[in-house]
Amino acid sequence: MLSRKKGGLMSYNTINSNMANVYNFYVTSYAPKSSTPYDTHKKSELRSVYNSIVKMNKESPLFILDTSKESREFAVGIKENARELRNTIASLGGLDEEELLNKKVAYSSNEEIATAKYVGSKKPDDDFPSYEVEVNRLASSQVNLGKFLPADEPAALAPDTYSFDVGIEDLSYEFQFSIKASDTNSDVQARLSRLITNANIGMSAQVIDDGKGGSALRMESDATGLKEGKKMQFLISDQRTSKTAGVVDYLGLDYIASPASNASFLVNGEEHSSTTNHYTLDHTYELQFRGVSSEEGETASIGIKTDVESLAENINTLVSGYNSFLQAVSEYSAVQPKSDRLFHEMSSVARVYAKGLTSAGLNLNLDGTLEVDNNVLRQKATSENAKEAFASMKGFTNSILRKSNQVSLDPMHYVNNVIVAYKNPGKNFASPYITSAYSGMMFNSYC
DSSP states (O other), X not given: OEEEEETTEEEEOOOOOOHHHHHHHHHHHHSOOOOOGGGOOOHHHHHHHHXXXXXXXXXXXXXXXXXXXXXXXXXXXXXXXXHHHHHHHHTTTOXXXXXXXXXXXXXXXXXXXXXEEEOOOOOTTSOOOOEEEEEEEOOBEEEEEOOOEETTSBOSSOSEEEEEEEEETTEEEEEEEEEOTTOBHHHHHHHHHHHHHXXXXXXXXXXXXXXXXXXXXXXXXXXXXOOTTOOOSEEEEOTTOSSBOOHHHHHTTTXXXXXXXXXXXXXXXXXXXXXXXXXEETTTEEEEEOSOOSSTTOOEEEEEOOHHHXXXXXXXXXXXXXXXXXXXXXXXXXXXXXXXXXXXHHHHHHHHTHHHHHHTTEEEOTTSOEEEOHHHHHHXXXXXXXXXXXXXXXXXXXXXXXXXXXXXXXXXXXXOEEEEEOOOTTSOOOXXXXXXXXXXXXXXXXX
């Protein structure tokens, strides 16, 4: 049992049956989940979504939905995959037709030290600076390692209810658990491992063995580095806990085997530090530190790729996102017959632009996916008629963007349903409850 202490009072951290938890269950189990800058929206964009929903509701027929678990998984899955595809397109230069596929792409000359991603907003004709990055130390998490105890021997703790406190991120959590007379050391360690990891408080635990019949509990913080004024990521103690104490000393939970540390690196010879292995350089490059320079002076050169290389990478990213969406939809064909309709609609977009795509180096496969011929792509990008050659590419990109927005807005269109009645065209009022079917279908079984 986990409880959180605040101001000396204990409030149990129970899981509320709310929509966020239900949705998160499905999205983490059955669909990709990522957070990008393209998930934030302006008021005008939200107003546009609202107007689209009103229009859709006004003309939507009345129908009975299939509310099975498979349908819930499918609805969340295709909605999230459509959002992922939209974000992929947005990341290639924005959602404006003129900017599509024009995003600059960063390079790193030594990706074993650091990789780079362009996150700036400068115009293509601006002068982009380059940097030399040397990594001396990676940011690391805190690791506590308990005592190695004989795994199969009975725990040398009297049967009782025990507890200990974990202080992390300026919060204090109390873990309570029971020990039975039949419990072995590994039983207790495994129980605590599940308790700590499933609590989702910013750390995880696992039972490790020494190969000699002994086992110990290893705990690690999710976060790396230490902010100014902090000495550790988490602290484990049972000195002032509410139940029986003794488990911290017996299992050795408070021993810090590896303290958290900040990343240390040089940029053009100037020393810097970071609490994580991500670092934004000059509001232009997002660096991900991968390893330490093997010798003093070994650097990774960070800069911008040429326009041709940037275009080629953008198109490869687009094709990868498009193919991933088709693959995700096809996985539901056995349980959701209407998924075939979505697959056909999306792949038909590529067929419409097939001739232009092929001339630009994108070949349409029989299964609807695309394959990039990078040699043809680069030749076209450097030719005199490059703009005309890639006109179909931009048309294709805009079309799948519109389709992904449609799927994200109304995933229920592709869920099995039985139409009961059609509305009288042009003489209807907007129904505010039509879109509730999407959330209500998932929420229903949790009430």
